[in-house]
């Protein structure tokens with residue numbers, strides 16, 4: 001028995017990478033799952049695998065979270081299915097690698113919509129219900145990129161800074177409610193992230209890479225401890241810690257070097 005046995009977790013971006021590991025690890029704790037992403041066949045495969053291994057209920061809600069009214073649609077569908085969300089894992093997200101002026105506005109807009117607006121809207125909807133019930137956990141996936149301006153990931157890093165700042169502030173507001181909001185800021189993690197962002201990982205990134213299952217485990221542990229924020233891996237933690245001792249323009253220059 002764990003504190004999450006019999007509870008229900010909504011995991012966004014559950015068709016690949018970190019989302020799959022969050023789903024698998026939550027299922028291992030006896031948590032029922034609501035899985036969201038666009039690729040239905042991938043979600044089906046995750047559901048089948050989890051149901052073979054664990055005695056939990058898995059519901060799929062395929063949804064493009066950048067679509068107009070996506071969050072309202074998803075929230076209504078979950079309510080219609082008479083499911084209540086005890087744990088929200090706001091994991092769906094992607095980055096775009098390249099010079100700001102070379103990236104199309106449509107791609108940029110979709111990224112900001114998913115990484116910031118959908119995450120914030122989902123938090124507003126489900127956190128309200130959790131506070132009313134006096135219990136709940138929220139985990140927001142930010143990034144190590146949140147800690148400094150990052151050339152060639154300029155808007156992605158800015159979006160993740162937003163996620164980090166919003167989460168830490170909201171977690172403070174939640175004190176005494178029985179609900180918490182934790183930011184997980186991974187460094188380079190072995191997922192489909194780089195295929196989507198269009199970057200060939202640099203030497204530094206290949207050296208620093210962590211396993212997705214390890215990152216997910218650290219995130220869930222911090223969430224269950226109701227911490228405001230966690231940076232997984234000693235090297236990543238040290239980077240986030242040391243960056244506060246240099247000017248922001250020096251930090252941007254370092255980030256530029258490490259991304260090449």
Ligand SMILES: NC(=O)c1ccc[n+]([C@@H]2O[C@H](COP(=O)([O-])OP(=O)(O)OC[C@H]3O[C@@H](n4cnc5c(N)ncnc54)[C@H](OP(=O)(O)O)[C@@H]3O)[C@@H](O)[C@H]2O)c1
Nearest residue numbers: 013015016017018037038039065093143188189191192193
């Ligand atoms: N991997 C890294 O190095 C790294 C580092 C720091 C932070 N992160 C963050 O970690 C989170 C998870 O990413 P990942 O590394 O696991 O990459 P990933 O393997 O590419 O997974 C991204 C997930 O987001 C979903 N997604 C993308 N667009 C979506 C949309 N419009 N609507 C709904 N779902 C959508 C994808 O599913 P569909 O394509 O099926 O929709 C997929 O399940 C992201 O927030 C990312 O920014 C990753």
